[in-house]
Structure formats: structure tokens, C-alpha cells
Amino acid sequence: MVANAxxxxxxxxxxxxxxxxxxxxxxxxxxxDSALMLRYRDGDVAAFETLYxxxxxxxxxxxxxxxxxxxxxxDIFQEVWGKIIKARDAYRPTAKFTTFLYRVAxxxxxxxxxxxxxxxxxxxIEPDSQPDSGEQPxxxxxxxxxxxxxxxxxxxxxxxxxxxxxxxxxxxxxxEQIASITGSNRETTKSRLRYAVRKLRIAIDEPVRTP
Amino acid sequence: xxxxxxxxxxxxxxNARLTQTYRELAHERVPDHLDRAVLQAAAKAARPRxxxxxxxTRPMAWAATVMLSVALVLQISDxxxxxxxxxDDAARKFEAQVPQPEARSDAPGESADAVxxxxxxxxxxxxxxxxxSDAPRVVAPASPAAKQVIQEPLQEKRxxxxxxxxxxDTKEPAAPATPADSFTLRDADMLRRADxxxxxxxxxxxxPALPSSRDRxxxxxxxxxxxxxxxxxxxxxxxxxxxxxxxxxxxEAGLHDEAxxxxxxxxxxxxxxxxx
Numbered sequence: 001m002v003a004n005a006x007x008x009x010x011x012x013x014x015x016x017x018x019x020x021x022x023x024x025x026x027x028x029x030x031x032x033d034s035a036l037m038l039r040y041r042d043g044d045v046a047a048f049e050t051l052y053x054x055x056x057x058x059x060x061x062x063x064x065x066x067x068x069x070x071x072x073x074x075d076i077f078q079e080v081w082g083k084i085i086k087a088r089d090a091y092r093p094t095a096k097f098t099t100f101l102y103r104v105a106x107x108x109x110x111x112x113x114x115x116x117x118x119x120x121x122x123x124x125i126e127p128d129s130q131p132d133s134g135e136q137p138x139x140x141x142x143x144x145x146x147x148x149x150x151x152x153x154x155x156x157x158x159x160x161x162x163x164x165x166x167x168x169x170x171x172x173x174x175x176e177q178i179a180s181i182t183g184s185n186r187e188t189t190k191s192r193l194r195y196a197v198r199k200l201r202i203a204i205d206e207p208v209r210t211p
Numbered sequence: 212x213x214x215x216x217x218x219x220x221x222x223x224x225x226n227a228r229l230t231q232t233y234r235e236l237a238h239e240r241v242p243d244h245l246d247r248a249v250l251q252a253a254a255k256a257a258r259p260r261x262x263x264x265x266x267x268t269r270p271m272a273w274a275a276t277v278m279l280s281v282a283l284v285l286q287i288s289d290x291x292x293x294x295x296x297x298x299d300d301a302a303r304k305f306e307a308q309v310p311q312p313e314a315r316s317d318a319p320g321e322s323a324d325a326v327x328x329x330x331x332x333x334x335x336x337x338x339x340x341x342x343x344s345d346a347p348r349v350v351a352p353a354s355p356a357a358k359q360v361i362q363e364p365l366q367e368k369r370x371x372x373x374x375x376x377x378x379x380d381t382k383e384p385a386a387p388a389t390p391a392d393s394f395t396l397r398d399a400d401m402l403r404r405a406d407x408x409x410x411x412x413x414x415x416x417x418x419p420a421l422p423s424s425r426d427r428x429x430x431x432x433x434x435x436x437x438x439x440x441x442x443x444x445x446x447x448x449x450x451x452x453x454x455x456x457x458x459x460x461x462x463e464a465g466l467h468d469e470a471x472x473x474x475x476x477x478x479x480x481x482x483x484x485x486x487x
Contacts, residue, residue: 040257048253056249060241074245081249085256147236150229169233197226204232 033097041088052081055101062102062170066109066163068155076112080105102171103181106163113159146204153203161196164189401460408444443473451477451484 031039031047033054039047059080063073083104091100154162160182167178179189443457454477461470477484 040253043257045254045257048257049250052246052249052253056241056246057239060245061237061239064239065237074242077241077245078248082252085253088256143232143235146232150232150236169230170237197229200233201226201229204229 034093037088037091037097038093041091048085051097055098058170059101059105062166063105063109065154065166066159067112072112072116076105076108079108083108096177098171098173099177099181102167102173106167106181109163149203150200153200157196157199161192161199164192165196165200168193401464405460405464408447411444411446448476448480451481451486454481455486 031050033051036047036051040051060073060077063076063080064070067073067076080101084101087104154165157165163182164178167173167181173181175186175189175193178193179186182189184192443454443461447453447457454473458470458473458477461467461473
């Protein structure tokens with residue numbers, strides 16, 4: 001009994017310490033997104049900069065392909081991060097930060113569509129500006145054509161299917177998380193993803209199948 | 212991570228190619244101006260509590276400074292200046308010696324005094340306006356000009372009083388002065404009676420003009436000093452007993468020479484009279 005008490009005391013100490021320093025960085029792993037967000041809530045701007053560096057490009061690409069217009073994507077991008085900054089005091093690490101971030105982005109996009117009834121079809125994304133990788137010219141041409149066809153097929157997808165595909169590819173979210181963000185059930189999300197993947201796969205395979 | 216997940220799903224090898232193609236396609240990066248805007252917003256929002264505190268402390272400090280300055284200026288403006296203090300002094304002295312209106316009408320020779328006193332009275336409203344505030348009044352010494360304004364009527368009045376007493380005086384010359392320290396209330400009473408008797412002798416019953424307390428005191432002190440030595444009047448010299456009482460009174464008042472003269476006169480007038 002006495003021995004148990006002696007063992008329990010340091011454990012309690014360790015537990016209370018781990019609770020108090022929930023977002024403290026560990027030596028071997030980078031701090032989690034939630035920990036960075038909590039640090040930013042307490043006034044650590046550097047934590048926010050780290051968090052922003054991690055997610056900014058993927059979020060930008062998600063919005064760029066979702067909106068299909070660069071200026072609108074930039075406006076929504078700024079709006080999303082503004083809402084993240086505002087919500088720092090109310091932030092609770094109950095879910096993955098990526099889910100929280102893309103839910104905000106998805107809602108901002110929906111609000112943007114509602115505000116602008118005429119959803120613009122402008123496509124001003126440069127599809128092929130990949131640098132030279134040193135491959136054979138035939139291979140380079142084939143890949144460039146595949147990218148062009150994929151870009152065209154992606155822009156042709158319905159908004160819901162494109163949204164699900166981009167959340168899957170850019171944010172790396174699974175079906176449950178995508179369903180949670182889009183407000184649909186898992187099966188609907190799975191179906192949308194399957195349709196999107198099939199269309200895009202056909203688009204990039206088309207030149208290969210055609211001699 | 213995405214490729215690992217894709218390998219677990221149907222058509223994994225095709226999806227891997229799709230993912231690779233998408234990665235080659237999607238290489239856009241956030242523009243610098245967006246980076247700056249977001250990071251500035253984040254940095255600005257990271258210090259809200261302090262900035263909110265500063266946002267009201269600075270105007271509050273300015274408002275408090277302005278209010279204190281205004282209060283200080285108003286307080287300074289309420290303190291009376293040296294001119295109003297001079298006027299205060301003159302008006303106070305004016306109140307102490309202002310005569311009754313009917314008495315002044317009885318004394319037409321005092322028109323010069325009246326002019327000076329009216330000038331002093333003209334300054335009285337200034338003092339009353341200054342006295343409205345409760346601010347402590349600084350009492351400064353009056354200037355020589357103000358002193359002259361105040362002292363002139365007093366000296367003039369004293370001179371006239373002395374002249375009047377001289378005219379009321381008897382034919383005898385003034386007795387030598389005695390020390391004022393020996394003057395008592397009883398002496399003053401006796402001198403007052405002697406004064407009345409002398410006035411009765413000369414037949415003048417008129418009260419002196421402007422009998423202020425100060426003048427009366429000056430008259431009493433002058434009597435005590437022997438400037439107007441009262442002689443025994445006709446009533447007192449009718450009988451040797453009353454004459455003797457009068458002489459006793461003179462002696463008690465310290466007017467020994469006068470008493471001696473009266474005693475000689477008594478012996479000459481009533482040679483048969485033997486005092487007890």
C-alpha cells in the first residue's frame with residue numbers, strides 16, 4: 001500500500017505536468033497543430049507562423065481549384081485565416097486542426113457562392129508550368145498532356161465532387177472527416193469521391209489508351 | 212501519406228498515378244502579399260489585451276490632464292489680486308468710521324471727509340464681489356497711497372476735534388501733562404463730569420459732531436493728559452463745600468496745580484471758611 005502510494009505520487013506529478021504543458025513541444029517530434037494553435041492563443045505569434053507555413057499552400061491550392069478564379073481564391077484565403085485568428089480564444093483541441101481549418105474554408109466558399117450568385121467560370125490557372133525534370137522529351141510531353149487533361153477534367157467536375165476530391169488530395173482527409181466538413185454522410189462522400197476519381201482517371205488515361 | 216491511403220482503396224495503382232499527376236499539376240504557392248497580410252493580422256491580434264488597455268488609458272490621461280489644468284486656472288483666477296486687497300483694506304476702514312447720515316448733515320464743514328469717504332464707498336462693491344468665493348484672502352500691506360487716503364480723513368478729524376475742545380476750554384491754560392498710565396475708569400468718569408460742567412459754564416450744549424468711539428477715546432485720553440483741564444464751574448463755586456468737592460475731584464484726577472489754584476480762589480472768595 002505504501003509502495004503503491006510512492007509509485008502513484010510521481011505519476012500524479014507527471015500527469016499534472018503533462019496536463020499543464022499540454023502543448024509543450026517535445027524533443028523528437030514537431031509540435032502538433034493543436035498545440036501550436038493553443039500557443040498562439042496564449043500570444044505566441046511564432047507558433048502561428050509555423051502553423052501557417054504548414055497549411056498555407058495546400059489551403060491556397062484547394063481554394064484556387066475550388067473557386068477556379070485566383071482573385072476570389074485569394075479573398076477567401078484571407079477570410080479563412082482571419083476567422084482562424086479570431087477564433088483562437090474559443091479554440092478547443094477536440095478535433096484535428098486540419099478538419100477545423102478546412103471546415104472554415106469550406107463554409108467560406110459556400111458563403112462566397114451564396115453572395116455571388118453568378119458563380120464565375122473564369123479559368124485563369126496556369127496548368128503547366130512544371131520545371132524541366134531532365135526526362136526524355138516524349139515522356140515530358142506525355143506528362144504535360146496528362147496535366148492539361150487533368151486540369152481540364154478537374155475544372156469540369158461538379159462543385160461537390162471537386163470539393164471532395166480536393167479535400168482528399170490536398171488536405172489528406174479521410175471519408176469521415178470530409179463528410180464532417182461537407183455536412184454529408186460517409187456514403188455520399190464516398191460516392192462523390194469515387195465519381196470524381198473515375199472521371200479524372202479517364203481524363204489522364206485517355207492519351208495512353210489512344211495510340 | 213496520401214499514397215499510403217490510396218493503396219488501401221480499390222484501383223490503388225490508378226489512383227497513385229492520378230495523385231502523382233495532380234501533384235505535378237498543383238504546385239501553386241501563396242503570393243507574398245497574402246503571406247504578409249495574414250501574418251500581420253495574426254501579430255496584431257496577438258496583443259489585443261494590451262492594445263485595448265492602451266486604447267482607453269491614453270485618452271483618459273489626456274482628459275484628466277486637461278481637467279486638472281482647467282481647475283488649477285480657475286482656482287488661480289479666484290484668488291484676489293493686490294488691487295482688490297487695497298480696496299478691501301480701504302473699505303474695511305471706511306466701514307469702521309462711516310458716520311451716521313444725520314450727523315453728517317449736522318456738520319457741513321466736513322465735506323472734504325465726505326468726498327474721501329464716498330470714494331472709499333465706491334470701492335466697496337468690488338470687495339463684496341470678491342468675498343463671494345470661499346478662497347482664503349491674502350492680506351498684503353497697503354500701499355503708501357492707500358494709507359494716505361485712509362489716514363488723511365482721520366488726521367483731519369482729530370485736528371478738528373482738538374480745535375473744538377480748545378474752543379470749549381476755559382480761560383485757564385492747559386495743565387501740564389500727566390502720565391497716561393495713571394488714567395483709570397474712575398478718572399475718566401470724573402473727567403467726563405468735569406467736561407460737562409465746563410460745557411455748561413460756556414453755555415454750549417451741542418454734542419460734538421461725529422462722536423465716533425475712536426474720537427471719544429481720543430478726547431478722553433487728551434483730557435487725561437491735561438490738555439483741557441476742567442475748572443470748577445459756577446455751580447460748584449456757589450458754596451465752599453461744593454467748591455471743595457470739586458477741588459478734591461481735581462486732586463484725585465491728578466490735577467494738583469489746578470486744585471491748588473482753585474484752593475487759593477476758594478480762600479480768597481470765602482476767607483472765613485474752614486475746611487473740616
